[in-house]
Amino acid sequence: MDRPTTPSRPPLRSVLLRSRKHTVLGVDPQHLIRWFFGGNASIAVIVLVLIMIFLLREGIDFLPTYRHELQTYRRAGLEFCDIIDQPLQQNQTLSSSLRQAISASLETLSKSARDRRDAAFLLKRQIEDKTTRTSESLSQALEKTPPLPPAELAKLRSEVQKAAAAASASLTYPDLFSAAEREQLQREFAALTPEVTDLPPLLQTLAADFTAKDREARTKFASLVQAQEEFEAATEPLQAVVDELKQHAQETKENAVEFEVLETNRLRLLEAAAKEKDPDEKASLIKEASASFTEAVNLAERIQAITSRATELREQVEKYAQVIEKAAAVLPTDAGTGVARTMVNDVREGIPVHAQAMRKAAAQLDSWRWDKPVSIFTVIGAFFFGTSWITNSSWQDFFGFVPLLSGSLVIAFIAILIATPVSVVAAIYTNQFASEREKELIKPVIEFIQAIPSVVLGFIGISLVGNLIKDVSEWSWLQWVPGFPIQERLNMFNAGCLLAFMAVPTMFSLSEDALNNVPRAYIDASDALGATKLQTVFRVIVPAGISGILSAILLGLGRVIGETMVVLLVAGNRIAIPDFSAGPGAIFQPAHTLTGIIAQELGEVSRGSSHWQALFMVGIVLFAISLLVNWCARAVARRFEPHKA
């Protein structure tokens, strides 16, 4: 099409010159536009700096606050009690093993009786569930005043009977019962009504059978049962002393904390009163201030009551250690099963270790000083290397970072392990092998994943993935997998799978870009040398794009570490370091995460408390981790950048 020429257009030079003549308030509009654009860019930077300042401002006070709390913990004598109380918990662990050993031993005799009893009760329960509606309406009718006419009651009764008969006929009775017993069970179940409270006769017999068998088993393994009871009872005198001291320490702490709160309040009120002009208001403030007064706690005197008992405590520990060592020596070797024998042996070996630990703890009591100041390094150590995160406790709050960090890291590791092969391989395929039509399908679909809200994924994790993993873990031919069958459907592996799914779009897109950026000349050269397509891909393109792929993986990691909603809903929220002694099966344990704890607890704590500051501290660390990961991603991208052809 030919366009008519436009001779009326002014020459370019004059247009440019003219535009300079327009000014807004003496400023060139071009400058204004530049500032506008530059301003927008700097807003992002300013907001980021503000976020950092805010996080630091709220979080940095944590260290002094926590230090103060730990100081109170020490001065009130709580630490002193914990020296003995903490290792004493080991007694329960050993006791637990013994109880399990006993139960396993008893089972050799009583298992069949118990299974039969439990199965019968389970069946009864199923019948009751199936007849709930009719039996409830009958019992409601029976309670009515005035009583219903007998005819109506009879009708309800017959309905209940009909339902019970139908339910008992529809049950499958396990092979544990003989044919005659099955028949009797069915007959008895059919007669179940809410009006009869006695157990059906056969159920009573089964229960009695079990009790008899259990008693028989207990006589057979009497020595083991007795050893367990003695072992558990051995703590009692020591525990009594510790509990008494603990109560005293707790009281001291409560009084000290109350005094502090009231004192700060009083000083604040007095300060307000000093500034107040209105005499009435001033008087009321001063009055309120004087009401907020309590006696200061004499810590030195209170602690005396605890430390003076150190000798007694040491004697008790020594006595306890001797008793349990004696118990270990006479621990019987004849347990019922192999498992039980192993457990008893473990306990026999565990007791001397435990006794030794108790003695060591008792020796520490002497060197403990209530007025030894808590150094800031101890506090930093207690936060970054602390192994327990205990909040809202009635004894002492501890903010230890390790359980949360380990949960976050394990989940991120699982997610990256799953997402990396999927996204990188998908990127290679899309970039190198896929036809145009396939590309048009794959890319938008993968990028669409990003649009799924994470809370929706969380619900999928609870209701679908969790059950799926659990069901799969119960397949008999998969039992060689460590950790199978799994116990919890909400666990780190579940969360890792979902996070992998969330990380795939980021990692896929960035990897694909990286492959796209490989200079055309490399590929041409490889082709010219006669390489096949596969050789070109794996020997030339992937190595050339490796920096981009690595930084894609790192950015995916950043996305995974920071994700909150999914881990909060799916990870199981158990605040403990995963038990890595379980081997790779540990990934099926529940855990809590850095992001999850902030989301779960921040809404509920009072502003400015140590718990609030601790959560901000976790936020700061999380922020630092994200920055570090991003910085690494950039560094990697620069380091391995292919030389531009």
Next chain:
Amino acid sequence: MKTAILTLVTTFAAALSLQAQTTLRIRGSDTLGAKLVPQLAEAFKKQGGKVSFDIAAEGSSTAFTNLASGTAEIGMSSRKVKADERTLCRSKGVSLTEFEVAWDMITVVVNKNNPISDLSKKQLLQVFAGDIKDWSEVGGTPGPISVYTRNTSSGTYKDFMGLAMKGREYGTNSQKMAGNEQIASEVGSNPNGIGYVGYAYAGAKGIKIVSIGGSAPSPAAVKSYPLSRPTFLYTNGAPTGTTKAFIDFCLSTAGNAIIGKAGFVPLSIAK
């Protein structure tokens, strides 16, 4: 985090009406706020209260933080206010007034297929403190116990510690769940699970109630059941106007009927 925010009525008609409508903001316990208080609010409106409710239930601690900062008229709590919370409120010029509204029974639940139907008080303590690790130790089918508890903001979390655990800490193997419903669903799906819920939630699918030392929770046995506890509403100072009307309604016979139906024990029976 399960944020059960139920903005109950902001109907179009009400929005159009020229009469200014008061909003009651109620914050606090999940035990009270998920079922009971919304039902009471609904009934209160039906009987003619021109008021809209804004209820958020995220744990008893939030009742006091909200009352202190003036972002709630009524706080719901499944435990008594702690001394430091009272001090916090006082320092912000808020004096708390307490109303006992109903009794709740913390109900210990296990999976329906678990043969255990009774635990002694000592066993219960040991299970939740992590001393007992395996069901075989209490006479059940061998298998590691999974303990589900509420999270730390919950009044039930704290109450259970006081009522059942003599102030001991939960074991480190416990898993902290956001609400009663979540505990019920996890215990219902895990044959080795144990947890506790408010009595109103004990009827959920797949779980069964465990009696404690032979005492099973039921409205008639509220005094003898070891894990019974009162639940409270708190206001700033003596309530006035709509707040007072609503609290009076909760304590009335009509309110008691709703409390009973929602699975709590009204004061008329508990006292």
